[in-house]
Amino acid sequence: MSQSLILNDDRLFPAEAGVRAIARRLYGEVKTLPIISPHGHTDPEWFATNDPFPNATELLLAPDHYLYRMLYSQGIPLEKLGIASKAGPSEADPREAWRLFAGAQSLFRGTPSAMWLNHVFAQVFGFTERLNAETADSYFDVINEKLATDAFRPRALFDRFNIEALATTESPSDSLRHHRAIAESGWGGQVITAYRPDPVIDAEHEDFQAALERFANLSGQDVMSWQGYLQAHRIRRAAFAEAGATSTDHGHPTAATADLSPGHAEALFRTIVAGKASPAEAELFRAQMLTEMAAMSLEDGLVMQIHPGSFRNHNRQIFERYGRDKGADIPTQTDYVRALKPLLDRFGNEADLSVIVFTLDETSYARELAPLAGHYPILKLGPAWWFHDSPEGMRRFREQTTETAGFYNTVGFNDDTRAFLSIPARHDVARRVDCSFLARLVAEHRMDEDEAAALAVDLAYNLPKRAYKLDRPRRKLAA
Structure with missing residues (x-):
C-alpha cells in the first residue's frame, strides 16, 4: 500500500502557534536566497564534463x-x-x-x-x-x-538549486584539471576548490610517501628538504588560489598546534620524511604544520579551516577492503584551549588572519570554543558539523555558543557533503532551524523582529559569503 510523501510547510518550526508564526515570517526572508556552499566534497569532474549522472x-x-x-x-x-x-x-x-x-x-x-x-x-x-x-x-x-x-545534468541542477558558490576539496597533489576545464568551458557556475594538505602533512596517512612524490612533481620543489617542502606548499596554495580557492582545510585527529624553533622543526621534518616518526612525532609534526599553514594564510589571505576530533577509519576491516571515508569515522573528545594556544600566541591578534574552527565534541561549545571565538580576533566558529548537522545539533550549537560568542563570530552554515542533490535540503533545514531559534528570541522579547529578520539573512547568506571571502571579485584561472 502506497503512502503519501508530503513536506509540511511548517516542518521544524515551533509547535506553539505564536512563535511558529514569527518563524514563518523570518523564513520568508531567507527561503529563496542563493546558496553559499563554501565547504564540501562534491566531485568537480561532474561540473567539468557535465555528463549525465x-x-x-x-x-x-x-x-x-x-x-x-x-x-x-x-x-x-x-x-x-x-x-x-x-x-x-x-x-x-x-x-x-x-x-x-x-x-x-x-x-x-x-x-x-x-x-x-x-x-x-x-x-x-x-x-x-x-x-x-x-x-x-x-x-x-x-x-x-x-x-x-538535460535538465538533470550537473550544471543544470546547480543552476536550478540557485547555488551561487560551491567549494570542492582537493589535495596539493591534485592537478586541478577539472577546475581548469570548468573555467575553460564558458559556463558561469562558480565551482572553486579548497586546499586540503592532509595527505602530505600526516605521516600516518597510508598515501603519505606517494603523495609527497606527486607534490614534488607538481610544485617542482625538493620536498624532501624542509625549505623546499614549505616552498612547495606556497606554490601549490598559489595554484589553488588561481583556481578560485579562498580557503584551506585541515582534518587532523586533534586540534594540537606547535611553534617549534626553526632547527627543531627541520630536525622533526627529517625524521618524518625518513619514515622513522613515532606516533608522538607524527602528531607534533601535524601540530607544527597547522602553525606553518596559519603563517602562510597570513601571507596569501586564504581562510584557514580546522576540522579536528575524528577517529578516522575506526573499522579496520572496512578500511582495509574499502579505503577511507566509508562511514567508520567516530567523534573523539577534543581539547581546544591548550591545543590552540601555540598558534594563538603567535597569530591570535592578527587582523588579517581568519581561522574557522569546527568540532565533533559538543561538550567544548560553551566551555572552550565560544569563549575563544568571543575573544580572539582571528577565530570564528564553524557550524554544527557532520554528526551534529541535525535540527537538534544545530539548536544545541546556537544555544551553547550564542551567549558568549554571539552570532557574528560564527560563519553561517556549510553543508560539507558529497551528496550533491542534498545540498538544497541541508540548507533549507539550517534556515528553518535558525529561524525557529530566532523566533523564540523575538517571542521572549530578547530581540525585535526586524533585528531577527536581518540576522536570518546574515546567517543564511551574508556570513558564509563574508567569512570565506566570496564577497570579493572572482579570480580567473590562467590558461
Whole structure:
C-alpha cells in the first residue's frame, strides 16, 4: 500500500502557534536566497564534463556515507550497496542495491537523512509517494529517466538549486584539471576548490610517501628538504588560489598546534620524511604544520579551516577492503584551549588572519570554543558539523555558543557533503532551524523582529559569503 510523501510547510518550526508564526515570517526572508556552499566534497569532474549522472544508486546511495553506514550497522554488507572497494567498482546490480535501500527506509525515521532524502524525492524528482519496497522499482526507473535528460545534468541542477558558490576539496597533489576545464568551458557556475594538505602533512596517512612524490612533481620543489617542502606548499596554495580557492582545510585527529624553533622543526621534518616518526612525532609534526599553514594564510589571505576530533577509519576491516571515508569515522573528545594556544600566541591578534574552527565534541561549545571565538580576533566558529548537522545539533550549537560568542563570530552554515542533490535540503533545514531559534528570541522579547529578520539573512547568506571571502571579485584561472 502506497503512502503519501508530503513536506509540511511548517516542518521544524515551533509547535506553539505564536512563535511558529514569527518563524514563518523570518523564513520568508531567507527561503529563496542563493546558496553559499563554501565547504564540501562534491566531485568537480561532474561540473567539468557535465555528463549525465549514471543511475539512482550511484548518485544518491553510493557517495552518501550517512546512508550506507546506517544500513551497514543493521547487517547489510557494503558490497551489496554499490560501494566501490580498493579492488575496483562494485559488482552489485544497481537496481538490487536500490531495492535493499528502499526496503530499509524505516531505519532512517527521525534522522536528518530522512528529511534530506524526502526533500530530494519531493522537490527535485516530484515524487508524491514514499520510497519503500513497493515503490522501489518505480523510483529507480523514474529517477534514471530524469537523469538521462538535460535538465538533470550537473550544471543544470546547480543552476536550478540557485547555488551561487560551491567549494570542492582537493589535495596539493591534485592537478586541478577539472577546475581548469570548468573555467575553460564558458559556463558561469562558480565551482572553486579548497586546499586540503592532509595527505602530505600526516605521516600516518597510508598515501603519505606517494603523495609527497606527486607534490614534488607538481610544485617542482625538493620536498624532501624542509625549505623546499614549505616552498612547495606556497606554490601549490598559489595554484589553488588561481583556481578560485579562498580557503584551506585541515582534518587532523586533534586540534594540537606547535611553534617549534626553526632547527627543531627541520630536525622533526627529517625524521618524518625518513619514515622513522613515532606516533608522538607524527602528531607534533601535524601540530607544527597547522602553525606553518596559519603563517602562510597570513601571507596569501586564504581562510584557514580546522576540522579536528575524528577517529578516522575506526573499522579496520572496512578500511582495509574499502579505503577511507566509508562511514567508520567516530567523534573523539577534543581539547581546544591548550591545543590552540601555540598558534594563538603567535597569530591570535592578527587582523588579517581568519581561522574557522569546527568540532565533533559538543561538550567544548560553551566551555572552550565560544569563549575563544568571543575573544580572539582571528577565530570564528564553524557550524554544527557532520554528526551534529541535525535540527537538534544545530539548536544545541546556537544555544551553547550564542551567549558568549554571539552570532557574528560564527560563519553561517556549510553543508560539507558529497551528496550533491542534498545540498538544497541541508540548507533549507539550517534556515528553518535558525529561524525557529530566532523566533523564540523575538517571542521572549530578547530581540525585535526586524533585528531577527536581518540576522536570518546574515546567517543564511551574508556570513558564509563574508567569512570565506566570496564577497570579493572572482579570480580567473590562467590558461
